[in-house]
Amino acid sequence: MSNLKIRLLLIVVMIGGAIYSLFPRTVVERVRRGDRYVYDTTRRVPLKRGLDLQGGMHLSLEIDEAKQAVTDKSEALDRALKVVRTRIDEFGVSEPIVQKSGNDRIIVELPGIDDEARAIDVVQKSAFLQFQITDETRALEKVLPRIDAIIRESGAAAAAPTAGDSTAKTGQKGLQELFTPGTAKGDSAAKAGGDSAAADTAPVNLTTGGPFSKLVAGGGDMPGEYFVAETDVLTAQHYLDMPAVRAALPPGKTLRWGADAVSRGATMFRPLYLVDTRPIITGEYLTDAKPNQVPIEGTVVEFTLNNEGGRRFRNETGKHVGDYMAIVLDDRVMGRPPVIQSAIGTRGQITMGQGRSLQEAQDLALVLRAGALPVPLKVAEVRKIGASLGEDAIRQGLAAGALGLGLVILIMIVYYRFSGFLAVLGLLFYGLTTLGILAGFDATLTLPGLAGFVLSIGMAVDANFLIFERIREEMVRGKTIRTAINEGFDHAWSAIVDTHVTTALTAAILYQFGTGPVRGFAVALLAGLAASMVSAIFVVRTLFLVWLHRTRATQPLSI
Amino acid sequence: MLRILHDTKIDFIRLWRTAAIVIAVFILPALVLIPISGFNYSIEFTGGTLMQVGFKQPPDVAQVRSALTQGGVPGVEIARFGTNELVIRAQESSSVERQQSGGAETVATQIRATLDKLFGAGGYDVVRTEAVGPRVGDELRRQAATATLIAFGLTLIYLAWRFEWRFALAAVLATVHDIIASLAFMKYMNIEISVFVVGAILTVIGYSMNDKVVVFDRVRENLRQARKEPLYDLLNRSVNETLPRTVMTGSTTLACLLALLIFGGEVIRPFAWVLTFGIIIGTFSSIYVASPLLLWTERKWPRRVGGKDAVGPRSLGSAPVARKPSSRSREAEGAVTR
Numbered sequence: 001m002s003n004l005k006i007r008l009l010l011i012v013v014m015i016g017g018a019i020y021s022l023f024p025r026t027v028v029e030r031v032r033r034g035d036r037y038v039y040d041t042t043r044r045v046p047l048k049r050g051l052d053l054q055g056g057m058h059l060s061l062e063i064d065e066a067k068q069a070v071t072d073k074s075e076a077l078d079r080a081l082k083v084v085r086t087r088i089d090e091f092g093v094s095e096p097i098v099q100k101s102g103n104d105r106i107i108v109e110l111p112g113i114d115d116e117a118r119a120i121d122v123v124q125k126s127a128f129l130q131f132q133i134t135d136e137t138r139a140l141e142k143v144l145p146r147i148d149a150i151i152r153e154s155g156a157a158a159a160a161p162t163a164g165d166s167t168a169k170t171g172q173k174g175l176q177e178l179f180t181p182g183t184a185k186g187d188s189a190a191k192a193g194g195d196s197a198a199a200d201t202a203p204v205n206l207t208t209g210g211p212f213s214k215l216v217a218g219g220g221d222m223p224g225e226y227f228v229a230e231t232d233v234l235t236a237q238h239y240l241d242m243p244a245v246r247a248a249l250p251p252g253k254t255l256r257w258g259a260d261a262v263s264r265g266a267t268m269f270r271p272l273y274l275v276d277t278r279p280i281i282t283g284e285y286l287t288d289a290k291p292n293q294v295p296i297e298g299t300v301v302e303f304t305l306n307n308e309g310g311r312r313f314r315n316e317t318g319k320h321v322g323d324y325m326a327i328v329l330d331d332r333v334m335g336r337p338p339v340i341q342s343a344i345g346t347r348g349q350i351t352m353g354q355g356r357s358l359q360e361a362q363d364l365a366l367v368l369r370a371g372a373l374p375v376p377l378k379v380a381e382v383r384k385i386g387a388s389l390g391e392d393a394i395r396q397g398l399a400a401g402a403l404g405l406g407l408v409i410l411i412m413i414v415y416y417r418f419s420g421f422l423a424v425l426g427l428l429f430y431g432l433t434t435l436g437i438l439a440g441f442d443a444t445l446t447l448p449g450l451a452g453f454v455l456s457i458g459m460a461v462d463a464n465f466l467i468f469e470r471i472r473e474e475m476v477r478g479k480t481i482r483t484a485i486n487e488g489f490d491h492a493w494s495a496i497v498d499t500h501v502t503t504a505l506t507a508a509i510l511y512q513f514g515t516g517p518v519r520g521f522a523v524a525l526l527a528g529l530a531a532s533m534v535s536a537i538f539v540v541r542t543l544f545l546v547w548l549h550r551t552r553a554t555q556p557l558s559i
Numbered sequence: 560m561l562r563i564l565h566d567t568k569i570d571f572i573r574l575w576r577t578a579a580i581v582i583a584v585f586i587l588p589a590l591v592l593i594p595i596s597g598f599n600y601s602i603e604f605t606g607g608t609l610m611q612v613g614f615k616q617p618p619d620v621a622q623v624r625s626a627l628t629q630g631g632v633p634g635v636e637i638a639r640f641g642t643n644e645l646v647i648r649a650q651e652s653s654s655v656e657r658q659q660s661g662g663a664e665t666v667a668t669q670i671r672a673t674l675d676k677l678f679g680a681g682g683y684d685v686v687r688t689e690a691v692g693p694r695v696g697d698e699l700r701r702q703a704a705t706a707t708l709i710a711f712g713l714t715l716i717y718l719a720w721r722f723e724w725r726f727a728l729a730a731v732l733a734t735v736h737d738i739i740a741s742l743a744f745m746k747y748m749n750i751e752i753s754v755f756v757v758g759a760i761l762t763v764i765g766y767s768m769n770d771k772v773v774v775f776d777r778v779r780e781n782l783r784q785a786r787k788e789p790l791y792d793l794l795n796r797s798v799n800e801t802l803p804r805t806v807m808t809g810s811t812t813l814a815c816l817l818a819l820l821i822f823g824g825e826v827i828r829p830f831a832w833v834l835t836f837g838i839i840i841g842t843f844s845s846i847y848v849a850s851p852l853l854l855w856t857e858r859k860w861p862r863r864v865g866g867k868d869a870v871g872p873r874s875l876g877s878a879p880v881a882r883k884p885s886s887r888s889r890e891a892e893g894a895v896t897r
Contacts, residue, residue, distance in 0.1 A: 381695050386687060396827070408814065451830065459769065462812075505717060506768070509706050
């Protein structure tokens with residue numbers, strides 16, 4: 001019976017393979033780090049639990065085309081992916097997943113993380129660092145009337161948006177009085193007088209009642225600094241978003257909001273800076289950044305530039321001694337622009353202001369080190385699963401699985417007796433190989449995946465029913481046991497193959513077109529179908545052959 | 560040998576008219592209701608923010624709702640989940656998005672701030688948060704529909720190749736019936752369409768196809784026998800012969816689903832409900848929808864073999880054609896003999 005031996009050997013090999021792939025072990029694998037492949041030794045634990053079973057965060061990111069038009073999305077996303085991956089690697093999560101999904105999305109999975117705001121911040125922050133010199137020519141004052149006129153013409157002032165409306169009644173009058181031009185450079189006396197210092201110094205050509213100009217107050221102690229009441233920020237931004245207004249800004253200059261509000265008197269104000277559009281240097285030359293806490297400035301991030309960056313920085317700052325330099329991160333001015341005392345070399349610091357935690361500085365340093373995102377990203381989807389929910393799901397899944405499996409085994413053995421027992425052995429083989437296949441493909445076990453697994457159990461059991469019922473029919477027709485078994489398997493074969501192939505087709509389509517959870521379901525179902533086919537057609541048949549070999553078909557078959 | 564339903568001779572097909580009426584009564588109200596009020600879609604499809612929050616003791620829903628509405632959270636819906644948990648849903652708000660750059664996350668932050676005020680920062684526990692942009696939802700809906708259509712197309716082709724186009728058509732139409740019936744069931748039960756439930760429907764499709772293939776496999780085999788038997792009787796015989804397997808498989812699968820219904824927990828329950836219904840309806844439709852459809856297509860487009868009527872006339876269930884099918888003419892029946 002060499003045929004039987006080969007069959008048994010094959011089964012042993014398959015079981016061995018399944019067990020091997022299910023054992024945790026240390027593997028050496030080629031992984032991509034940046035641009036090159038390196039060999040990395042990792043401990044691979046098979047059948048990692050998915051986020052829904054373990055708890056954690058799932059983010060999907062898209063290119064924010066509202067902020068920047070991108071021509072080659074896929075390529076831009078590849079570059080963004082690299083940056084996001086570097087940041088996440090430094091974020092300190094075990095086994096994070098950062099991958100591209102389709103051509104327009106990045107999927108980030110962070111097991112065990114539950115501070116969503118922080119995670120999103122790290123992933124999404126563009127971290128585009130620029131150093132820009134603030135304006136000294138009072139250029140904004142010169143174009144204010146023009147901006148007001150544009151806004152009036154467009155009728156936007158009448159339809160002033162949301163936030164402006166609510167404050168209009170209380171704030172309008174005060175704000176009109178507030179308006180005052182930027183005072184002379186370095187005039188620290190004006191600092192105190194931000195709100196009271198005087199409509200009388202207002203230049204003649206200004207219309208204090210203009211829809212935009214009324215929102216903007218000067219009075220900073222440095223050139224190019226203005227203030228807008230916190231309640232009017234939305235309205236002002238709305239005006240500044242108008243293309244015509246943008247076109248009317250002084251050539252070569254850009255307006256940037258400050259990152260933090262400041263209090264002047266009773267009201268909170270948001271600083272607005274007019275800066276040179278051309279940065280003297282950008283963050284691409286940055287080699288290192290680390291957080292620190294210093295007495296006066298509070299939390300800071302200290303950075304180091306590389307040699308080339310240092311040279312350029314020294315050159316540029318040398319030309320601008322006495323000017324103020326805004327440190328702009330993601331279009332927001334960090335801290336108050338410091339005055340350039342003398343040429344600066346390779347070292348500098350970003351002031352985050354008081355009241356910021358060291359962790360925020362750590363995260364900022366992290367994203368600065370990882371580099372700027374080449375394209376702005378927006379969060380399209382956030383899913384956060386608490387660890388407790390995962391535990392519940394596992395407990396419930398196990399309970400349901402154990403009960404279901406117990407019922408199946410009971411039905412099989414009660415109804416088919418000895419043959420049912422053989423089928424249960426086949427089912428054990430099925431379960432083991434399914435998990436083995438999943439582990440071999442490095443699949444993650446998720447809730448939908450478990451559902452797919454449970455459902456393929458149904459298919460595996462069904463195949464056995466088909467065979468056994470057929471064997472019974474053949475025995476009723478008076479065939480010998482050996483023939484009945486052979487015919488039973490042969491006739492059930494076509495139905496088993498057809499049912500499995502049809503289901504597999506559906507599962508394959510699901511895999512191809514589905515995302516995340518649907519894919520997990522499809523993968524588990526496909527693995528289960530493959531194992532089920534082998535189990536029913538090959539393993540159970542071999543068991544019957546062994547039985548026939550042992551008994552020489554002298555005993556009646558218990559089926 | 561323990562046997563159930565052995566050697567039955569039930570005239571299943573005769574009852575197809577009754578079955579059709581039952582189906583119509585079940586489906587028609589839903590066909591009216593669905594266009595009017597539509598389905599409840601989960602957050603993955605509609606876009607928006609969902610937050611599942613656990614409390615130490617059962618919270619006052621009305622209080623939470625009014626606090627959230629005052630807190631400026633747009634379009635709040637609150638539902639109880641288990642005993643001490645609430646599921647809070649909110650629609651996306653673009654005006655909030657603009658000010659803070661967090662995008663979809665901002666509504667969640669808002670909800671949290673409100674809950675902080677109401678229960679204190681440690682007084683509750685966020686079990687799950689989901690925030691989905693509207694584009695993702697659209698895409699998902701399109702994907703699910705495309706996947707189903709393509710799966711049907713491929714199944715149709717596969718079955719037409721393995722069996723015959725009439726079989727394929729009958730099987731696919733019967734499965735379409737199962738989907739419609741399952742959707743009607745979901746409408747009546749007010750089950751929300753989530754990715755999970757879509758998975759359940761897709762599984763129902765697989766299971767239902769499976770069942771039809773098993774019955775048709777027997778029909779195919781019986782057709783190969785040189786019996787002069789009207790198709791009507793042949794179909795009945797095939798259904799009866801596969802009945803033990805149908806009942807056994809159906810009951811084991813239902814046993815598993817029962818376990819899921821009882822122990823699966825709140826997340827899995829809708830999934831288990833749809834599957835339970837779908838598997839019952841899928842088994843039912845193999846007998847009452849697929850078989851009559853096969854009869855009907857045979858009558859409408861009778862099979863022709865070499866100019867002579869072969870299987871066609873017997874489909875009418877009338878006097879069988881006195882014909883001695885040669886093995887060659889059976890070969891010519893095409894895919895059926897495969």
